[in-house]
Every structure is written in structure tokens, then in C-alpha cells.
Amino acid sequence: MSGIIGKKIGMTSVYDDSGRNIPVTVIEAGPCVVTQIKTKQSDGYEAIQVAFDEKKDKHTTKALKGHFAKAGVSPKKIVREFTRFEVGHQKKVGETLDASIFIEGEYIDVVGTSKGKGFQGVVRRHGFSGVGDQTHGQHNRLRAPGSIGASSWPSRVFKGMRMAGRMGNSRVKMINLQVIKIDKENNLILVKGSIPGANGSYVIVERWS
Amino acid sequence: MSNKSLLTLVENLTEIKEMPVFKAGDTVTVTYKIREGTKERLQKYSGVVLQRKGRGSTETFTVRKISNNIGVERIFPIASPFIDEVVVNKRGVVRRARIFYLRELRGKKARIKEKRV
Numbered sequence: 001m002s003g004i005i006g007k008k009i010g011m012t013s014v015y016d017d018s019g020r021n022i023p024v025t026v027i028e029a030g031p032c033v034v035t036q037i038k039t040k041q042s043d044g045y046e047a048i049q050v051a052f053d054e055k056k057d058k059h060t061t062k063a064l065k066g067h068f069a070k071a072g073v074s075p076k077k078i079v080r081e082f083t084r085f086e087v088g089h090q091k092k093v094g095e096t097l098d099a100s101i102f103i104e105g106e107y108i109d110v111v112g113t114s115k116g117k118g119f120q121g122v123v124r125r126h127g128f129s130g131v132g133d134q135t136h137g138q139h140n141r142l143r144a145p146g147s148i149g150a151s152s153w154p155s156r157v158f159k160g161m162r163m164a165g166r167m168g169n170s171r172v173k174m175i176n177l178q179v180i181k182i183d184k185e186n187n188l189i190l191v192k193g194s195i196p197g198a199n200g201s202y203v204i205v206e207r208w209s
Numbered sequence: 210m211s212n213k214s215l216l217t218l219v220e221n222l223t224e225i226k227e228m229p230v231f232k233a234g235d236t237v238t239v240t241y242k243i244r245e246g247t248k249e250r251l252q253k254y255s256g257v258v259l260q261r262k263g264r265g266s267t268e269t270f271t272v273r274k275i276s277n278n279i280g281v282e283r284i285f286p287i288a289s290p291f292i293d294e295v296v297v298n299k300r301g302v303v304r305r306a307r308i309f310y311l312r313e314l315r316g317k318k319a320r321i322k323e324k325r326v
Contacts, residue, residue: 007212009212009215010212010213010216012216012219012220012266013266013267014219014222014223015223015288019289019290019291021286021289024219026215026216026219028215183218186215186218188215188219190219199212200212
């Protein structure tokens with residue numbers, strides 16, 4: 001696996017060679033820097049730690065300042081770990097990763113935090129159909145969930161029963177998105193289709209192969 | 210760079226063919242390429258422009274015509290490589306940017322006053 005931290009820029013569309021219009025999401029992928037290499041001996045597991053996006057010195061805690069200074073890089077906003085990074089990779093602390101680790105046409109996964117929708121009912125949150133009837137004694141039950149359990153048995157509501165509640169704002173992974181174009185100069189990658197989260201939010205772009 | 214400027218950077222890569230200036234109410238003829246198997250030929254489509262929507266490389270325009278007594282609307286992306294040529298036949302006088310009221314009008318009522326130049 002190899003991956004990078006990116007930022008969702010927004011959506012637009014481009015034309016391919018045959019003239020078809022393709023919807024794409026623009027992701028600013030890097031440049032990220034490797035801030036730490038975790039090994040089995042020292043940390044108990046293998047991972048590489050990557051940081052992205054400049055942060056002002058005054059907004060950085062002393063602990064993090066020390067951490068970045070050790071790696072010899074300026075303070076960054078986002079720090080993430082990648083486990084199972086390419087077998088036999090030769091990444092060193094301070095090394096930069098950018099959009100050039102991806103290839104045009106290949107398929108990648110994007111992990112992000114979906115937009116929060118607030119407290120939503122069962123129709124929106126779980127796709128219940130509600131009560132469709134206007135007659136047969138129905139009133140004010142149009143978007144109701146219906147029965148949530150039976151009577152004397154089991155005398156309780158089963159765990160995991162789908163009900164109304166907070167929707168969105170959760171980790172979502174979109175798999176098998178095609179890379180349409182890579183702009184190495186500006187570190188942009190164009191991915192076919194949509195990705196989770198608002199414009200400007202951080203995402204993880206990764207490739208499993 | 211800001212998000213917006215990075216997005217326009219990507220959109221500027223799309224080539225937009227030079228086109229005459231036209232707006233809602235104008236009558237235009239769009240010549241576009243049709244691919245049948247391996248052959249390519251040109252077809253003309255003319256009608257009244259209902260609206261122009263969006264901006265930059267993702268802008269589109271809608272053209273409405275009456276074909277065999279049935280209203281037909283076609284949406285063309287302005288940057289589409291299939292568009293060969295756009296010719297403005299008539300400049301119309303309309304008071305709004307999107308003339309959807311034209312859909313409800315038929316025959317003589319659906320006429321648009323021509324702009325005298």
C-alpha cells in the first residue's frame with residue numbers, strides 16, 4: 001500500500017480523448033513529509049508517519065514543535081500514520097511524498113469525513129419509506145419509523161435497531177476511484193466521481209495493490 | 210494557493226472554442242459532430258436559447274425547438290469537443306435571463322420580438 005494526505009479542492013468536469021465529459025474531484029495531494037518511521041523494535045509495530053499542510057509556529061504546541069524539529073521539518077497541520085506501507089519501502093525521515101506516487105488511469109481509495117447532517121429521522125438516515133397513505137386512519141405518521149419491536153416477547157428493543165439520530169460526520173471510504181489526471185507541478189490529482197467531505201477538508205488517498 | 214484558484218487552474222486546462230456572443234431569446238444554429246461507428250458526420254440543430262447556465266469550462270446552454278409539433282430541448286456544454294460551430298440567426302428581445310415561460314406558449318404566442326440592429 002502507498003498513500004498520501006490530501007485536501008479536497010472541489011468538483012468540476014473534464015473531457016477525455018473520445019470527447020466524453022467526466023465528472024471529477026480535484027484533490028491537492030501533498031507535498032507531505034515523512035516525520036517518523038516506526039519500527040517493531042522501538043514502537044511495537046511498523047508504520048510511517050506523514051505530515052501535511054503548513055501551520056503557523058504560534059499555533060503549534062511545544063510537544064509538537066519538538067517532534068517536528070526532530071524530523072527537521074516545519075510544523076504541519078495534519079499528522080497521520082500509514083501502516084503496511086509498501087513492502088521494502090526505502091522512506092526516510094524528512095523525505096517528501098507528492099502526487100507523483102500515483103499513475104494516471106489507476107484505481108485508488110479515498111478516505112474522508114462525510115458532511116454532518118445533524119439529527120435526522122429514519123426516512124433520511126436509513127431510507128425508510130415512511131407511511132405512504134393519506135387515508136385508512138393515517139394522520140401525522142408520514143415519516144414515522146413504525147413498530148420498533150414486538151410485545152411480551154422479547155419485551156425489549158433489539159440492539160442496533162435503526163432509529164433517528166445524528167447523521168454524517170463519520171469516516172467514509174470510497175473505493176476504486178479512477179485517477180483521471182495528475183498535475184505534478186501543482187500536486188493535483190483528478191479523481192473520477194465524488195469523494196466524502198466538504199471542500200477544503202482533509203482526505204487520505206491510498207492505493208492497495 | 211486558495212481552493213478556488215486551484216480549481217480554476219484545472220478548469221482553464223479545458224479548451225473552449227471561440228463562439229459568438231449570444232444569450233437567452235436568441236435563435237441559434239448549432240452544428241455538432243455525430244459519431245456513428247467509426248464515421249463522423251455533422252448535424253445541425255437550430256432553435257431558441259432558453260438559458261445559459263454555469264460559468265467557465267462547465268458552462269452550458271439550452272436550445273429549444275418545435276419538431277413535428279413536439280417541443281425538443283437540448284443542452285450543450287460550451288466546451289464540448291463535439292460542437293463544431295454556433296451561428297446566431299436572430300437576436301431576440303426578452304426581459305429575463307432564463308425564458309422558461311416559452312415552454313407554455315405555442316404558435317403565434319411563442320414568437321419573440323427581433324432586435325433591430
